[in-house]
Amino acid sequence: xxxxxxxxxxxxxxxxxxPLMNVIKAGNTLIATRIGxxxxxxxxxxxxxxxxxxxxxxxxxxxxxxxxHSSLSWEVDINSCFSAHLPAQDVFxxxxxxxxxxxxxxxxxxxxxxxxxxxFDRTRDPMLTVQDRDLGKIPRGEALKISATRVPRLIGxxxxxxxxxxxxxxxxxxxxxxxxxxxxxxxxxxxxxxxRAIKMVEEEAHxxxxxxxxxxLLNVPDTPPQQETSRAPVGGVPKSxxxxxxxxxxxxxxxxxxx
Amino acid sequence: MTQTRNLIDTNGKxxxxxxxxxxxxxxxxxxxxxxxxxxxxxEFGKNKxxxxxxxxxxVHPKHMAQSDRCVLRCRYHMSxxxxxxxxNPAPSRREVEISKVMxxxxxxxxxxxxxxxxAIDVFVEVLQSDGxxxxxxxxxxxxxxxxxxxxxxxxxxxxxxxxxxxxxVLDINDTEDKEGGADMPVAYMPRLEQVTLLQLDGRLxxxxxxxxxxxxxxxxxMVYEIQKQAxxxxxxxxxxxxxxxx
Numbered sequence: 001x002x003x004x005x006x007x008x009x010x011x012x013x014x015x016x017x018x019p020l021m022n023v024i025k026a027g028n029t030l031i032a033t034r035i036g037x038x039x040x041x042x043x044x045x046x047x048x049x050x051x052x053x054x055x056x057x058x059x060x061x062x063x064x065x066x067x068x069h070s071s072l073s074w075e076v077d078i079n080s081c082f083s084a085h086l087p088a089q090d091v092f093x094x095x096x097x098x099x100x101x102x103x104x105x106x107x108x109x110x111x112x113x114x115x116x117x118x119x120f121d122r123t124r125d126p127m128l129t130v131q132d133r134d135l136g137k138i139p140r141g142e143a144l145k146i147s148a149t150r151v152p153r154l155i156g157x158x159x160x161x162x163x164x165x166x167x168x169x170x171x172x173x174x175x176x177x178x179x180x181x182x183x184x185x186x187x188x189x190x191x192x193x194x195x196r197a198i199k200m201v202e203e204e205a206h207x208x209x210x211x212x213x214x215x216x217l218l219n220v221p222d223t224p225p226q227q228e229t230s231r232a233p234v235g236g237v238p239k240s241x242x243x244x245x246x247x248x249x250x251x252x253x254x255x256x257x258x259x
Numbered sequence: 260m261t262q263t264r265n266l267i268d269t270n271g272k273x274x275x276x277x278x279x280x281x282x283x284x285x286x287x288x289x290x291x292x293x294x295x296x297x298x299x300x301x302e303f304g305k306n307k308x309x310x311x312x313x314x315x316x317x318v319h320p321k322h323m324a325q326s327d328r329c330v331l332r333c334r335y336h337m338s339x340x341x342x343x344x345x346x347n348p349a350p351s352r353r354e355v356e357i358s359k360v361m362x363x364x365x366x367x368x369x370x371x372x373x374x375x376x377x378a379i380d381v382f383v384e385v386l387q388s389d390g391x392x393x394x395x396x397x398x399x400x401x402x403x404x405x406x407x408x409x410x411x412x413x414x415x416x417x418x419x420x421x422x423x424x425x426x427x428v429l430d431i432n433d434t435e436d437k438e439g440g441a442d443m444p445v446a447y448m449p450r451l452e453q454v455t456l457l458q459l460d461g462r463l464x465x466x467x468x469x470x471x472x473x474x475x476x477x478x479x480x481m482v483y484e485i486q487k488q489a490x491x492x493x494x495x496x497x498x499x500x501x502x503x504x505x
Contacts, residue, residue, distance in 0.1 A: 005495045007487060008368075008405050009413035009450040022410065024370075031450070033370060033410040035494055050494050052408020053296055053315060055374070081315045081377040122375050123326070149408070206494060 002040040006032035006047060018044030050206060054080045054148035054178040056117050056126040063138070063176030064128070066111045071098040074107055076115065076128060079145060079178045084126040086115060091130065112138040112182065114174065138174065141184040142191050146202040148179035153205040154198060161201065161211060168218035169194040193218065266435055267424045274435065275304075279428040280474070282418070282481055287399065287489035289406050297407025299489070301399035304432060305389035310399035312407040315377035329374035333362040335396055337385040357393045364397050364417070364446040364456035370410040379409060390433035391419045394444050397456065402486050406493070414486055415455060417446035418478030420471045422463060427470045429478045443471050447479035 006012060012023065012030045019025045022034040023045050032038055034049040056062070056078065064076035064084060074086040089096045091106050107113065114135050120126035130136045146154065154175060155162050162173055171185030171194045181198055185191045197214055204210055215221075267273055277283070283304030292298035295311035318324040335357040339348050350358075361383065369379070381404065383396040394417035401415040421431040422440035436442050441461025447454050454476070463471055 005491065007414070007490045008411035009448075011450075024412065031412070033412065034408055035405055035490060049408055051297065051406060055315075081317050081374070083317075207496075 004038050005036075006038045007035050008033055010038075012038045012045050012047070013040050019046075020044040021046035022049055023047055049149055051147070052149055054078070056080055056082060056084070056120045056178075058117055058120055060117045060177040061114065061135075062117060062128075062178040063112060063114050063143070063174065063180040063182060064178070066107045066109050066113065068109060069103055069107075071103075074103070076113065078126070078128075078176075079148070079180055080126075082120075082125045084115075084117070084128045086113075086128040086130065090118075090128070107137060112141075112143060114138060114176065138182055141174070141182040142195060143180060143182050144195060144198065146179050146181060146198065148177065150202045150205045151175060151177055151179060153210075154181070154201045156211065161214065164211065164214060164220060165194050165197045165218065168215075168220045169197070173198070264438070265424060266439060267426060267428075273423070273428065273432075275432055277430075279426055280477075282430045282478055283432065285398075285482060285485045287402055287485055289402060289489050289493035295403070295407070297403045297405070297409070299399045299402040299406060301395050301402075303389075303391060303395035303398070304430075305387060306385070306392050306395045307387040308392060308395050308399050309384045309386060310396065310403040311382045311384075312379065312400070312403040312409070313382075314379035314407070315374040315409070316380070318376065318378040323378070324376045327372065327375055329369075329371040329376075330378045331362055331366055331369060331371060331381065332378060333358045333365070333381045333383070333400070335361055335383045335385070335393070337388060337392070341385045341388045357396070360456055360458065361393065361397055361400065365400060365404065365415055367453065367455050368401065368411050368413050368415045368448055369404065370412060373410045379404075379407075388433070390431055390436040391444070393417070394419050394446070397446050398482055398486060402489060405490055413448040413450045414483060415446050415448055416479040416483035416486055417444065417456065418475055418482050419444040420475035420478060422461060422467060422471065427467060427474055429474050441467075441471070443475055445472065445475035445479060447476055447483075449480055449483045 010032045012032055014029050017030055019030055024031050024033055030045045032047045034047050035051055036047045036049040038047045062078045064078040066074050067077045068075040072088055076084040076086055078084045088103055092101050115128040115130050116132055118127045118129040166173055169190040171183050171190050174182040183191050183194045197217055286302040288300045290298055291300040292311045295313055297312040299310050301308050315329055318330055323330055335354055337346050339346050381400050383400055385392050397415055397417040405411060419431045419442060420429050421442040423435050431442050441463050443459045445454060446456035
């Protein structure tokens with residue numbers, strides 16, 4: 001696998017490669033369309049972007065806020081240029097009737113939810129679903145926004161970064177692939193520290209030895225003892241590992257700084 | 260456009276001490292506007308210009324949205340304090356025109372079909388002007404668009420060339436623009452080798468025209484290197500090559 005830094009218009013490779021992500025093919029040359037890290041692999045060429053707003057993709061796990069509802073669906077702000085729709089049928093089942101069922105029983109305007117993007121084809125707004133384990137309303141927590149391109153970095157290799165933060169601050173961190181993060185915990189100090197660490201990861205995502213510096217910020221020794229049992233279990237909050245696992249594929253490749 | 264004094268002295272130096280093939284000093288800083296999705300600040304000689312990009316975001320008013328592509332909206336504006344006499348902040352005929360040509364020069368580089376039903380807003384604010392501000396504005400806007408992470412086929416670099424004292428010179432400044440023979444701003448996509456903006460104010464013979472456009476394109480290529488460097492610096496620091504992992 002060959003990797004290099006690119007900006008829009010840079011030639012990445014020449015020859016019979018398949019353009020995968022943020023790459024266009026002009027004749028026989030492959031050209032980057034974003035700033036990022038270009039990867040030439042066996043299956044094709046792609047650029048992992050380092051900047052940009054969130055563009056929805058099917059099967060992404062996102063955290064959104066209910067901003068409105070009609071008689072048939074909720075409108076959800078998912079931190080993108082398209083607002084998403086959560087159909088009431090998804091929650092109430094196929095025999096949903098606007099006359100009989102009270103939609104506000106489930107989600108009210110202002111609620112935060114975790115959801116999966118069920119369908120999105122750019123001709124219509126993204127459609128959400130909450131019909132899966134650990135999806136649905138988020139009862140409490142501190143929400144913050146980071147750039148969606150920093151999400152894989154925040155999770156770290158196999159969740160290493162986020163586990164470090166969670167263990168050191170006794171919190172649970174829920175990460176949506178749209179860049180919205182919800183932190184829950186028992187103590188306000190823990191939450192505050194976790195938020196500081198997350199913001200630091202966002203700002204210094206592209207620098208080397210970031211995990212080291214996060215550990216210094218959180219006062220964690222270099223090889224922390226396993227604290228699995230001391231984690232604060234928060235009732236009703238979906239497990240962050242669930243969301244992490246889907247981000248894994250993206251994140252693995254992005255880990256350039258970890259030596 | 261009548262010339263009143265010599266703009267090139269006997270040593271071949273211009274009013275600001277440059278040679279005929281010399282660019283003014285160009286400095287680009289990426290990411291100077293935190294609230295924007297992408298931004299750039301350019302100092303092109305005495306020009307100081309800020310470019311900020313927002314989007315792709317929702318289109319308002321909604322009827323402007325296109326179902327198959329993204330709408331690109333540009334606003335070029337000169338601040339009241341950018342010139343020696345106060346400039347009325349209301350958009351002038353000239354600013355409306357520059358906003359339009361700026362949009363048209365950036366559009367070919369952007370892959371707008373990737374973001375249907377959305378809008379990208381480009382704001383270019385001239386804080387201090389010194390001739391050639393539309394070229395500097397386009398250059399900064401292209402960098403800001405790349406910083407915003409919008410899919411682009413290529414960057415757009417812009418530079419002017421013109422005629423002063425019957426000589427074709429690179430990168431016209433304010434005095435040369437006002438008193439010289441011709442001014443030709445060119446925007447260019449260096450990888451695609453395509454011109455996206457070509458304007459001409461003044462008279463040139465066919466030979467002079469060819470020389471002028473060649474010179475302007477050479478200038479664009481120089482500007483492109485500076486753009487590239489500025490972006491690399493912001494995202495990758497001083498590292499240019501990625502170290503291979505063991």
